[in-house]
Amino acid sequence: MDTDLRIEEFNHVQTAHCENGVTTALLRYHGLDFMTEPLAFGMGSGLFYIQIPFLTINNGPAISFRTMPGAIFKRTCKSLGVEVSRKKFSDPAKAQSFLNQKINEGVPVGCQVGVFHLTYFPKEYRFHFNAHNLIVYGREENNYLISDPIMEDVTSLSPEELSRVRFAQGPLAPKGHIYFPEKVGIITDDLIRKGIVKGIKRNVRDMLNIPGSFAGVDGIRHTSNQIRKWRDKLGLKKASLYLGQIVRMQEEIGTGGGGFRFLYAAFLEESAAWLKDDRLMGVSEDFTKAGDLWRASAIKMAGVYKGRLTEQKDFEEIADMLLNIRSVEKEAFQRLAKLNLGK
Incomplete structure (x- = not known):
């Protein structure tokens, strides 16, 4: 050069x-x-959850809180005809x-x-x-x-x-x-609104209707069930490392976790303005709550990872926190589905 x-x-x-x-x-x-970042994330249907079976990363469970790498860029551009x-x-x-x-x-x-x-x-x-x-x-x-x-x-x-x-x-x-x-062609407000609606509907589908037990809201339940077994099955040391891996995937690596729930809440706020539909504001609050719950679960998991919490009841409490998160996210996406956006 x-x-x-x-x-x-x-x-x-x-x-x-x-x-x-x-x-x-x-x-x-x-x-x-x-x-904006929230708009790109939402139009690209970026919110997700999956515990990938039979795959480990850094000697721990392979968990992602977002869609597959590359999909956000691809979907957002496609929605806008780019x-x-x-x-x-x-x-x-x-x-x-x-x-x-x-x-x-x-x-x-x-x-x-x-x-x-x-x-x-x-x-x-x-x-x-x-x-x-x-x-x-x-x-x-x-x-x-x-x-x-x-x-x-x-x-x-x-x-x-x-x-x-x-x-x-x-x-x-x-x-x-x-x-x-x-x-890049001509981008109209109508095209943007259609892209927003398409992104929301696809995210509803991905979180509620994907077959199997590893992905979407059911994937959160799957991880909860796994956590209940880890201490007895793996021993305290390895089980603690597994929880530390979830925290890392959630808070430090580009798979998102609680932060993505806050980002999706911001997307729904922006969508309410674009679509002139204030009903989205209420659902936005649900995802803010989900983000708070994910952050609280990460703090609890970190306590186990650092050796402050060592009992089976601590694993049970973390598993219960994930079931609560699943319930909040499932209800939020069901609310989005019932809005019949774009009709």
């Missing part, structure tokens, strides 16, 4: 979650100034060549990366998690200019550092995944 190039019109956007932030910033760059391009690579050199091509064209791009080797991350946040998202928006002095939405300001990575995180190994390996809006 022998020239510096910075996309001057690109504005860094700090958000609570990486994929929401990448989606928001890229769409704003392409002129969609109305886009054409997107996505590519994966087996060859790091070809991945870098394509990235350079887009930068030379003045196109900021989203990249999926692993966080374990992200040099600008504090060490305590560097887990083996491969579904982080950031934006590359230029290069300077042989470094790539990085807009990571969860960081306060922009940063940079060397070509070697960026290639290493783009080709991190393990579950959800990114394989050089790169994505960006290709073509």
